[in-house]
Amino acid sequence: xxxWFNMTGDVDSVPIDDRGFHYGDGLFETIAIRSGQPxxxxxxxxxxxxxxxxxxxxxxxxxxxxDGLTNxxxxxxxxxxxxxxxLVVTAGAGQRGYGRGPxxxxxxxxxxxxxxLPTAALYREGIETLVCSTRLAIHSTTAGLKTLNRLEQVxxxxxxxxxxxxxxxxxxxxxxxxxxxxxxxxVVHDHVISTPALERCGVEGIMRKHVIATLAEQGxxxxxxxxxxxxxxxxxxxxxxxxxxxxxxxxCCMKKQWPVGNVTKRVMTLLADNGxxxxxx
Amino acid sequence: xxxWFNMTGDVDSVPIDDRGFHYGDGLFETIAIRSGQPxxxxxxxxxxxxxxxxxxxxxxxxxxxxDGLTNxxxxxxxxxxxxxxxLVVTAGAGQRGYGRGPxxxxxxxxxxxxxxLPTAALYREGIETLVCSTRLAIHSTTAGLKTLNRLEQVxxxxxxxxxxxxxxxxxxxxxxxxxxxxxxxxVVHDHVISTPALERCGVEGIMRKHVIATLAEQGxxxxxxxxxxxxxxxxxxxxxxxxxxxxxxxxCCMKKQWPVGNVTKRVMTLLADNGxxxxxx
Numbered sequence: 200x201x202x203w204f205n206m207t208g209d210v211d212s213v214p215i216d217d218r219g220f221h222y223g224d225g226l227f228e229t230i231a232i233r234s235g236q237p238x239x240x241x242x243x244x245x246x247x248x249x250x251x252x253x254x255x256x257x258x259x260x261x262x263x264x265x266d267g268l269t270n271x272x273x274x275x276x277x278x279x280x281x282x283x284x285x286l287v288v289t290a291g292a293g294q295r296g297y298g299r300g301p302x303x304x305x306x307x308x309x310x311x312x313x314x315x316l317p318t319a320a321l322y323r324e325g326i327e328t329l330v331c332s333t334r335l336a337i338h339s340t341t342a343g344l345k346t347l348n349r350l351e352q353v354x355x356x357x358x359x360x361x362x363x364x365x366x367x368x369x370x371x372x373x374x375x376x377x378x379x380x381x382x383x384x385x386v387v388h389d390h391v392i393s394t395p396a397l398e399r400c401g402v403e404g405i406m407r408k409h410v411i412a413t414l415a416e417q418g419x420x421x422x423x424x425x426x427x428x429x430x431x432x433x434x435x436x437x438x439x440x441x442x443x444x445x446x447x448x449x450x451c452c453m454k455k456q457w458p459v460g461n462v463t464k465r466v467m468t469l470l471a472d473n474g475x476x477x478x479x480x
Numbered sequence: 481x482x483x484w485f486n487m488t489g490d491v492d493s494v495p496i497d498d499r500g501f502h503y504g505d506g507l508f509e510t511i512a513i514r515s516g517q518p519x520x521x522x523x524x525x526x527x528x529x530x531x532x533x534x535x536x537x538x539x540x541x542x543x544x545x546x547d548g549l550t551n552x553x554x555x556x557x558x559x560x561x562x563x564x565x566x567l568v569v570t571a572g573a574g575q576r577g578y579g580r581g582p583x584x585x586x587x588x589x590x591x592x593x594x595x596x597l598p599t600a601a602l603y604r605e606g607i608e609t610l611v612c613s614t615r616l617a618i619h620s621t622t623a624g625l626k627t628l629n630r631l632e633q634v635x636x637x638x639x640x641x642x643x644x645x646x647x648x649x650x651x652x653x654x655x656x657x658x659x660x661x662x663x664x665x666x667v668v669h670d671h672v673i674s675t676p677a678l679e680r681c682g683v684e685g686i687m688r689k690h691v692i693a694t695l696a697e698q699g700x701x702x703x704x705x706x707x708x709x710x711x712x713x714x715x716x717x718x719x720x721x722x723x724x725x726x727x728x729x730x731x732c733c734m735k736k737q738w739p740v741g742n743v744t745k746r747v748m749t750l751l752a753d754n755g756x757x758x759x760x761x
Contacts, residue, residue, distance in 0.1 A: 203496045212493035213501055215484045215589065220494055221568070222630040223504035254631070255638060285576065287502070290634075295566065295593060297630065297637035297661055308496065312576060336617035336681070338653035341631055348629035349503040349578065350535070351621055353571075356578035357536060372619040380578055400617070 204271035204309045206263065217306065219289030222297065223347035225305075226250040227287045228405075230268075231314070231443050235278050237268060238474065239442060242405045247288065250344040256290055256302040264307065271309035281314040283443060289347070317365070317444050322467070322480060325450030325459050326365035326439070330428065331355040331380070335400040337371045343403040356380040366439055368431075368452065371400055375425050382441040383407035384449075386426055386434035387462045393422035406440040406475075410466065413473045436460035438467075445475040485552035485590045487544065498587065500570030503578065504628035506586075507531040508568045509686075511549075512595070512724050516559050518549060519755065520723060523686045528569065531625040537571055537583040545588065552590035562595040564724060570628070598646070598725050603748070603761060606731030606740050607646035607720070611709065612636040612661070616681040618652045624684040637661040647720055649712075649733065652681055656706050663722040664688035665730075667707060667715035668743045674703035687721040687756075691747065694754045717741035719748075726756040 203210050218224035228247055231238040244261060251258040268286070272278040287308040293299050317326070333355040341348065355369050366379040377395050378384055383404040385394045392414065397403050411421045431437060436457055437449040446467050448459040464480065471479040484491050499505035509528055512519040525542060532539040549567070553559040568589040574580050598607070614636035622629065636650050647660040658676050659665055664685040666675045673695065678684050692702045712718060717738055718730040727748050729740040745761065752760040 211496055213496050215492055215494050215591075217501070218634070220498070220501045221508075221628065222634050223628060224631060224634050227502075254635070295591070297633040298641040299634070299638055300641055310496075310576070333621050334619060336620040338615060339617040340614050340635060346631055347502065347504060348631045350505060350627055350629045352578040353499070353503050353505050353580070354535070354621060357580055360579040360581055 202275065202310050202312060204267070204274060204311070206267045206270075206307060209274060210308065213308070214292050216292045217289055218291060218293050218299070219287065219347050223349070224254065225287060225289030225347040226254065226256075227285060227345055227347060229442060230284045230286060232272065232282045232284055233476070235272070237284065239405050239409055242408050243286075243442075246345060246403065246405065247286075250346060251288065251305070253341060253344060254290065254346070255300075256288065256305045259288065259305055259307055267307055267309055271311050275311035277311050277313060281316070283312045283314050285310040285312070287347070314443065316477060317447060321365065321447055322478070323459070325448035325457070327363055328366045328368055328379070328439075328449050328452045329359060329364050330452060331358050331367040331369050333358065333369060335369050335371050335377050337373070337399040339400045342400050343397050345402050352380045365447070370428060374427050376428055376431050377401040378404070379439050382439040385410065385421070385438050385440070386431055387436040387460060388434045390462060391422060392419065392462065392466075393424055393426060395426045396423050404440065405442040406445060409473070409475070410440055410446065410470065413469050414466070417469060436463045438463045445477040446470055483556065483591050483593060485548070485555060485592070487548045487588060490555060491589065494589070495573050497573045498570055499572060499574050499580070500568065500628050504630070505535065506568060506570030506628040507535065507537075508566060508626055508628060510723060511565045511567060513553065513563045513565055514757070516553070518565065520686050520690055523689050524567075524723075527626060527684065527686065528567075531627060532569065532586075534622060534625060535571065535627070536581075537569065537586045540569065540586060540588055548588055548590055552592050556592035558592050558594060562597070564593045564595050566591040566593070568628070595724065597758060598728060602646065602728055603758070604740070606729035606738070608644055609647045609649055609660070609720075609730050609733045610640060610645050611733060612639050612648040612650050614639065614650060616650050616652050616658050618654070618680040620681045623681050624678050626683050633661045646728070651709060655708050657709055657712050658682040659685070660720050663720040666691065666702070666719050666721070667712055668717040668741060669715045671743060672703060673700065673743065673747075674705055674707060676707045677704050685721065686723040687726060690754070690756070691721055691727065691751065694750050695747070698750060717744045719744045726758040727751055
């Protein structure tokens with residue numbers, strides 16, 4: 200049995216003329232499944248819809264995506280476990296050459312994997328990070344979206360494979376911190392919470408949106424702005440988030456160290472009370 | 481019979497866990513086959529080797545690539561025709577997640593297609609172009625290389641599918657013309673030939689290199705520099721090139737028109753005498 204499914208059954212390959220393979224002409228979402236249900240599904244679908252609109256792919260019907268996800272979970276045998284579904288939508292098979300018209304019926308694939316979560320110690324004491332030497336290109340036409348063009352993340356993440364570093368932070372060429380290879384970043388300065396602006400590059404994470412919304416419900420505004428490496432090193436606390444692990448404190452970035460501060464702890468408690476059980480400390 | 485082959489036989493799919501599909505973690509070359517032989521093979525292999533080095537993929541042995549190409553051509557039944565081989569090298573199957581170690585044995589695929597060449601009228605009278613609204617991101621970590629991350633070209637080329645426009649020119653955010661969606665660009669100003677610098681974005685085309693080398697053999701130096709849209713519109717002649725069609729004069733870009741000038745004609749004659757028979761006018 201493969202880990203991968205399409206709308207009808209399990210699959211172990213994609214057609215070699217799929218434009219996802221040749222050009223990265225497609226999108227994906229990595230969805231946490233908890234108690235058999237996809238977490239933050241609406242946020243995932245919202246980002247996917249924005250990506251489809253940008254790429255000229257008709258967004259698959261939500262009912263069909265829900266059905267496909269349910270089928271994949273059932274067939275995987277992992278439906279009752281904490282797991283992760285990687286949902287991939289591509290522009291499908293097409294003639295050779297970059298150009299194409301709008302795509303009406305996009306192939307959809309679902310990969311189902313057991314969740315691999317950080318240890319309790321990492322939630323309590325924080326993670327180790329570094330600043331990657333790979334820089335993100337700026338003024339990307341697909342900034343914020345989760346397309347299948349992910350070479351920058353591959354190169355950045357591959358810088359610290361096999362080390363104790365949990366996450367690598369990536370900068371743009373102007374020295375702004377943008378995000379982690381698989382997470383978004385928040386900094387706390389004098390009790391003010393900020394996160395990097397993502398208009399020019401980076402991925403607008405689902406959990407970033409959930410953190411901002413959860414804080415807003417409590418009347419706390421998150422600043423969205425340019426944050427340089429110096430700004431970050433000058434901050435009182437920093438934490439990262441993604442859709443799988445929720446929020447993790449950052450205890451160091453190379454030589455710079457931070458405590459697990461009260462603002463981070465408060466954010467984690469708020470998140471734990473708002474559907475992200477992993478953040479319960 | 482598929483149009484696609486691996487090192488041993490024909491294939492119609494790729495494993496769904498291939499990193500080329502998920503991240504665009506791979507490279508390609510589009511090689512013109514003329515009289516049964518790959519044209520400008522050394523240049524293609526040089527760019528592929530640079531791409532492999534950047535991506536941490538061991539360059540496949542040249543002898544095995546030659547064997548694979550020969551086998552694919554024979555099995556395709558197109559070996560005696562003008563045709564195009566698309567050679568794809570990927571980082572192969574891997575665990576989920578961006579990070580990976582170096583790749584020792586990369587999968588290689590060969591697609592074989594009948595050549596589709598421009599009409600004689602286009603070589604004689606020039607092509608119609610436009611400036612795409614899609615802009616190329618700058619400071620790309622893979623600038624110059626031909627990776628499988630090609631969404632910018634997909635979006636730019638898709639702007640004029642179904643029109644009479646032959647090629648779209650792409651700019652960076654600073655208003656510099658960089659290249660066409662599938663070609664490189666040269667401008668002629670007061671008999672001086674220049675082509676855009678590609679340090680920040682764009683693809684270093686094989687035929688661009690051959691044009692520069694062919695001119696250099698004649699003692700003509702090509703300027704490699706920033707070229708704005710205004711510079712381009714101010715030039716006396718412009719032409720584009722790629723590995724399949726060689727060199728084509730540009731007769732217009734939106735409202736701006738150019739004659740097919742003497743420098744362009746001379747370049748085409750030099751190319752025709754240096755292995756690019758399509759340029760014989």
